[in-house]
Amino acid sequence: MTDSESDAESAASADTETDAPDVLVLRNGTHGMPVEQYVAAIRERLPNATIELARTPSEEREAIEAARFVTGMTLDEDLLEAADALEVFACAYAGTGHLPLEALEDRNVTVTNASGVHGPNIGEHVLGAILRFTRRFHVGARQQRRREWRHYKAHELQGSTVTIVGLGAIGQAVCERLEPFGVETIGVRYSPEKGGPTDEVIGFDGAAFDEALARTDYLVLACPLTETTRGLIDHETFVTIDPDAVLVNVARGPVIDTDALVQALRSNWIRGASLDVTDPEPLPEDHPLWTFENVQITPHNAGHTPKYYERLADIVAENVRRVAEEPTADLENQVLP
Known part of the structure; x- marks a missing residue:
C-alpha cells in the first residue's frame, strides 16, 4: 500500500464524533452470492478502514443513521429517511433506475454505480x-x-x-x-x-x-x-x-x-x-x-460472474480513498449529481 492510500484510509477512519463505519454495506447480495464476499473484498482493499455489514433490516436502519458512505444493491426511500449523515451511495448495480434518485439529489447525496463490472x-x-x-x-x-x-x-x-x-x-x-x-x-x-x-x-x-x-x-x-x-x-x-x-x-x-x-x-x-x-x-x-x-x-443470468464483487470492490475502495483525500472530488462511475 502506498503512503497516500494509508493516509487516505486513516483520514477515512478519523471520525471521533460517532461510531459510524467508514463503509456501510447493506444486506442484499446478488446472483446468489453471499454479500459477505463483497464485504471481504472491500476489507481486503481497505485493511485500515472500518467496513460494517448490516445483516438485518433493524441493523440497516440503526447503522445508516450515522453512515456517510453506504453501498448496496438498492436503497428505498424509507431507509433513506433514516440516513441522516449520508454523503455517498455506491450502487452495486450498473443501473440506477430503481433508486429514489430525486430524493437522493434533493439531499445532495453523491451516487455511483457498477458500470464496467459486467x-x-x-x-x-x-x-x-x-x-x-x-x-x-x-x-x-x-x-x-x-x-x-x-x-x-x-x-x-x-x-x-x-x-x-x-x-x-x-x-x-x-x-x-x-x-x-x-x-x-x-x-x-x-x-x-x-x-x-x-x-x-x-x-x-x-x-x-x-x-x-x-x-x-x-x-x-x-x-x-x-x-x-x-x-x-x-x-x-x-x-x-x-x-x-x-x-x-x-x-x-x-x-x-x-x-x-x-x-x-x-x-x-x-x-x-x-x-x-x-x-x-x-x-x-x-x-x-x-x-x-x-x-x-436465460433467467437474467448474463450478469453473473465470480469476479463481480472483486471488480465492484475495486471501484468502491478507490472512491473511499478519493472521498477521504478530497470530499468534493469527482468519483469513479459517478452518476449523481
Whole structure:
C-alpha cells in the first residue's frame, strides 16, 4: 500500500464524533452470492478502514443513521429517511433506475454505480449466443438427445453485420470480442458524433437506424431502458430487419415489444432470439416464448460472474480513498449529481 492510500484510509477512519463505519454495506447480495464476499473484498482493499455489514433490516436502519458512505444493491426511500449523515451511495448495480434518485439529489447525496463490472462476462454471454445460432448448436443438441447422426446446415459468422445498440462498457466489450471474427459492426448511441469502437456509429433517430436494421445479421441490445429505448424493437423493426437475422437482448425486457416479438417468431420474420431479459420478468410458465425452439432464454443470468464483487470492490475502495483525500472530488462511475 502506498503512503497516500494509508493516509487516505486513516483520514477515512478519523471520525471521533460517532461510531459510524467508514463503509456501510447493506444486506442484499446478488446472483446468489453471499454479500459477505463483497464485504471481504472491500476489507481486503481497505485493511485500515472500518467496513460494517448490516445483516438485518433493524441493523440497516440503526447503522445508516450515522453512515456517510453506504453501498448496496438498492436503497428505498424509507431507509433513506433514516440516513441522516449520508454523503455517498455506491450502487452495486450498473443501473440506477430503481433508486429514489430525486430524493437522493434533493439531499445532495453523491451516487455511483457498477458500470464496467459486467463488461467481460456479458460480452462473453453475447458472443456465446451469437455462435450458438451461427453454428446452430441447439439443433445439434436436440439431435444428440434423440441419438440422431444426421447432418444439418449451419451459418458462418465471418462477413456478417452485427449491430450493437448501446456503446457503454457492455457494448464496447461485445465489440472487442467480435473483432477477431471478421465482422462488420454498427454501433447505435445517443451521441453518434462521439464515435466508438464499431466500424460505423449512428444515432437512434432518422433513416440511418432503419437502414442499419435492413442489413443486420445479428442485433445486440446492450442499452439502458429509457424513454427512447422502451419499445424500440417493435413491429416495424421486425418487418424491416432481414428474416435471417438473430436478436440478442442483454439490456432490459421492455426494450422489445414482446407481442411483436412473438408475432415475428410465429411468422418467421427473424431466425431466432437469445433473451437474457424479458417483459414480463420473470417470464410466466405459460408464456408462448418458452415454446419456440429457436428462442434461447436465460433467467437474467448474463450478469453473473465470480469476479463481480472483486471488480465492484475495486471501484468502491478507490472512491473511499478519493472521498477521504478530497470530499468534493469527482468519483469513479459517478452518476449523481
